[in-house]
Amino acid sequence: MKIKCIILFLFGVSLCACFDDKGNYDYRDMADITIENVPEVIEVLGNSDHIVITPKIISSLDGEVKEDNGNFEFSYKIEKKSGGTMVAGQKWVDLNPSKTLNLDTLAAFAADTYIGWFAVTDKRSGVQTSTTFDIKVSSPTYEGWMVLCNEGEQERVRMDMISVISAERVIPAYDVLAPLGFPEVKHARGIGFYPTRLANPDDVIYVMSEEGTYKLNKETFKTDESWNMNNVDFIIPPTDEHVVYYNTVNSSNASAALACLCVTDAGNAYAQVLNTPGAAFEKPINTSARGEAPTYRVAPYIGVSMARPGNGKAAIFYDVDNQRFMGWKQGYVDFLMQVLNPIRDKDGALFTFKTGMDLVYMESTRYSNGLVYAILQDAAGKRCIYGINMSGNGYVPESKYEDLNAPDFDKATLFAFHSQFPYMFYAVGNKVYLHNLGTNTTYPVNNIVLGENETVTMLKFNLYRQCSLKDLNNQSEEFMARQYELMVGSYNAATPDNNGGRLGFYPVDGVNNSVTKRIEYSGFAKIRDVVYRERR
Structure with missing residues (x-):
């Protein structure tokens, strides 16, 4: 009888304890989380396209989970599908340090296939639900314009790219060598x-x-x-x-x-x-x-x-x-x-090859079947231009231009000579000039408009290289004409993010001594050189 009383007493104490402790726990069902609207595969161009995901999250208890729901946290990570490190010894990279629901970030990765991982964490229970997806990053460097730049006051070497994905899709990619x-x-x-x-x-x-x-x-x-x-x-x-x-x-x-x-x-x-x-x-x-x-x-x-x-x-x-x-x-x-x-x-030549002058600039062209132009300056600061024909296996003094009617020519440091017309382009500050060597006449190129904080950083014609011309001739006439367009690189010093560079392409009118702008790209650093990456 005594034992029965003890058992009943203990049962009662236990029951009371349960009633007393009821307020310390929130007994509820665990939520089932489903993730929708995350693609199985995302294809992007490295350092150009953005990885964009807008998932839809459904909770069996809360309904659709919105961005501002403080009970949930979101994360995105990426790692190489083939294994190996991503950066600085890490196998994965956090794509979303801000922990937002939607993802919109530059695909700043080398060409490869990656695994993306998206996770939703219910902070109340600590339960995490996740899904994976593939990210295929293609190279922006396969074909297009390689744009070599100096970035910032320190002039860090940086290569940007105007990637030619197809005739219909030509897009810039920035700092493409940084992850390589x-x-x-x-x-x-x-x-x-x-x-x-x-x-x-x-x-x-x-x-x-x-x-x-x-x-x-x-x-x-x-x-x-x-x-x-x-x-x-x-x-x-x-x-x-x-x-x-x-x-x-x-x-x-x-x-x-x-x-x-x-x-x-x-x-x-x-x-x-x-x-x-x-x-x-x-x-x-x-x-x-x-x-x-x-x-x-x-x-x-x-x-x-x-x-x-x-x-x-x-x-x-x-x-x-x-x-x-x-x-x-x-x-x-x-x-x-x-x-x-x-x-x-040679006797009777236009000029002597022992010039007694300083060389300011020299450029190879196709004009007159292979003319090399040289800009020379004497001790008094006066400039002239020699044309040396390099066809065959010799050096022929073909042309000499003195007393040029060219304003501020003595101050110019950037030049470009055309391979189809006897034109020299030069730049001073934010102004570009066209000088007709045949008529000794200079025309300010007023439709190349730069702001007061902008300066020209490059003038160039990009001639496709000879050893691949046979292959390139299979291209359209429009594509082949690109090599005779004047490329003008400029930089806006008022831009706060080191990306004030612009690159314009200008077809040259050999009849009217003028140019017209075909297209322009921006977002570069200070452009130093541009070369087209030719492919077959």
């Missing part, structure tokens, strides 16, 4: 590009700067310190000099270049003769004797014929110390290709 291993270097100088038509093409793309020149992977654009130009192609001693100018001499078979030539910021020139045993010649060629130390410096320009393949087998350099043009020629004797030689004057 490109080193942090400053002061961009130019892009070196050499496409081939060999059975196993090995297109060459270089990004040149004052702190190093790097070769890009022809397919992915990936690179790193090991791809320094001094290590992979030209054998340049490990000094402080860096390649700042690059050009090729065309071969007669149109499949590949005859030779690749470059100039460093130390004023040294190097030659790489292709289809011959060995790599580049290890010694500078700006010397009077093979293999000896350089005896003079050359300017950062190399003139060649840009006419049909095999039209010219020579190149022209400029000796800045002795103020004279120097020649390089393809020959049967290696020695002749490993040393620059003074160009001999």
Whole structure:
């Protein structure tokens, strides 16, 4: 009887405890969460398109979950589908640090297939519901305009891209090398590009700067310190000099270049003769004797014929110390290709190749079957223009322009010569001028309109390279005409985010001495160089 009383007492205490503790817990059913409107696959262009997702969340207890529902938290993550690290050793990247319901973020990732992960967390219970999806990032670097820029006051080297996805879809992509291993270097100088038509093409793309020149992977654009130009192609001693100018001499078979030539910021020139045993010649060629130390410096320009393949087998350099043009020629004797030689004057020529002037600028064109223009300046600051015909295998003084009726020409630092008409374009501040060399008349290009805070940073014509012209001729006439459009790069200094660069394309009217704007793109840094990435 005593035992029964004890049992009844304990039962009563337990029952009371349950009643007393009822207010400490919120007994309710666990919500079932469903996630809708998340695609299985999202296809985007890297560094150009945005990854956009607007999911619909349904709770069995709360109904549709909206953005402002404080009981829920949202997260998006991404990782490589093939495995491996994303950035800085991490296997995944948080796409949505703000934890918002909807996602809209730049696809700033290298071309690859990724797994996206979206999760909803009920903060009251800690229960998480998730779903996955594929993100296919394609390369914005396959074909289009490579836009080399200097970013900010420090002039960080940055490459943007105007990606040609199709004839109907042409869109900008920004800072495309940042996720691909490109080193942090400053002061961009130019892009070196050499496409081939060999059975196993090995297109060459270089990004040149004052702190190093790097070769890009022809397919992915990936690179790193090991791809320094001094290590992979030209054998340049490990000094402080860096390649700042690059050009090729065309071969007669149109499949590949005859030779690749470059100039460093130390004023040294190097030659790489292709289809011959060995790599580049290890010694500078700006010397009077093979293999000896350089005896003079050359300017950062190399003139060649840009006419049909095999039209010219020579190149022209400029000796800045002795103020004279120097020649390089393809020959049967290696020695002749490993040393620059003074160009001999001919009786009755328009000018002497030993000019006694400073070289301001030099540009290769197709005009007159391969004319190289050189802008020279005498000790008094007066400028003139020489035209040197590089067709065949010689150097012919073809034209000389003095006493130019060109306002502010002596102040200009940016120039571009047309390959179809005898036109020179030059820029001063935010003004662009067209000078007709045939009539010695200058026309301000008033329909290239820049603001008071803008300056021109680049003038250029991008001639498609000769070795791929046969393939490119399968393109439309409109596409082929692009190489004769004036490209004008400008920068608005009042832009607060280092993205004040614009690039305009202007077809040239050879009858009315004028241009018209076809299209313009913006959002770049300070444009230094633009080259079209040709594909077959």
